Amino acid sequence: MTGRRLLGGYAVLAYVFLYAPIAVVVVFAFNGGRDVLYWQGFSTKWFETALRTPEITNALKLSILIALGNAIVACVLGTMLALALPRMRPWIRTPIDALAYMTLVTPEIVFAIAALVFFVQAGNRLGIDSPLGWHTILIAHVVFNASVVALVVRARFVSMGQQLEEASFDLGAGPLSTFRQVTLPRLAPAILAGGLLAFTFSFDDFITSFFVTGTESETLPIYIWGQLRFGVTPAINATAAMMLAFTLVVVVVAYLVLRRSGQERDGATLPGV
């Protein structure tokens, strides 16, 4: 019993450790003063300043557009992969699996410079003057986010069983109509959740974006990185706080979507039986 108490107390400390830094950024975003470390009264003026700074709003817009495009492409690629994989023969499935996991665990700096070298060299060969920009960020983000979506969707696809799909194929429906009428309705929450997670992954990504972007395209994390050279300012904290709030909403929505679909699963797998 005392051990349990002790662990409970420790857990509280651990959660303080997990959230204190995030809280510090958010709280100091409301500091009225110019100096980050001296509290000079509550104020929302740094949020106004941030939202009136064109570099910040442009970076925010670009980050959202890239994250959205990335989520859509990753959803299509990841879902198709998740549908194909479970019943593939092991000799072909194992290497594809390994490849998908590799995109998730390779140290990001290695992938980032590899993508940089590839885009520049390929651009040179194809005679493109400045090959880097928002599109190269998008292409690179899809690499690991397709794997994120595939992971989430496949877990649901395997756990829900495929009797309905088999019945559909047996009755003569093709892959497309089977997907539309049988699989998609049950898989939609998992695809949506995977897409939302892919969105936040891309939205928060710094390293890959930083290396494969051109001089023109600055995402929000790249902007924050650049500003940090001059030290932390309340305006940076306000920008970061908005980013945190945005990600938090997306993650919680993804979680709720997944949980609801999990609860409905037993009822929805075989409605007629």
Next chain:
Amino acid sequence: MASTEAEATEHRRGDTRAGAGGPRYPGWLALPAVTWYLLFFLVPLGFIAVTSFGEVVGFSDVAYTWTLDNYRYLWDDFFGDFHLYRDIYFETFKLSVIGTLSTLVIGFPLAYYIARYAKHKTLLLLLVIVPFWTSFLIRAYAWLIILDPEFPVFRALGISGFVESHELLFTPKAVYIGVAYNYLPLMVLPLYAALERIDWSLVEAAQDLGDPPWRAFRRITLPLALPGVLAGSLLVFIPLTGEYIIPVILGGNKTFYAGNLIAQQFLESRDWPLGSALAMVVIGALTIALLVYARALGRQEQHS
């Protein structure tokens, strides 16, 4: 390992469903994703492998001359008198090991508490995951505020002097703190997954039969939690070998690790061939480490 598990599950499920030979989604559905992986992941990795055998011409252009110069240069450094790069790689290895161990030490009791005692497990687990999904960059730079001797909370507590005398910011200590903090969720998740499956009546039975708690922990809990420990360690160790953000922000770019070293060749020195060779060393070392690890794991499984 994961794939054989999935196979076994599928095999078992196969009895209740139609067999694996039944109608299914066609395999070509994997083509778009696989093409994307090949073109934008494997081929780029191949590009740096090739570039590592090239040399710089002019300001920053690369000539593909199939020279071994970059590797010879690193070899001479590793086994020569200067061993500048060797020291950095060694520091990187140290950072990865200590970072992994510290997240394990901090994370294990937390995962243990959630898995065994907590009432609202899902909520508490979600609270661990949420920081993981928020910006890595923001979570790293938050420590710039906290570790500053002028941090108001420290001033209020009257320990500014203490913090100042320890000079945390822009030292390796700050890097280690940042690493332990940023990677903690990645360790707790797999630990929880393993601990959550433990049948705690086994531990109680051992204690009823006279094992003191620590021995029950060592003989029952720890072996059962081992898969989680191993998975979590891999998830933290591998990305740490290329850690870049934390050393730059909290180490003030004064502390150097493999990630900074690679980035520097691309951002400042413009020596892509050497940068590629440095990255290949990381990939090579990781591959060897993972193979050794897998082999040790296989041997251990044979023993038990």
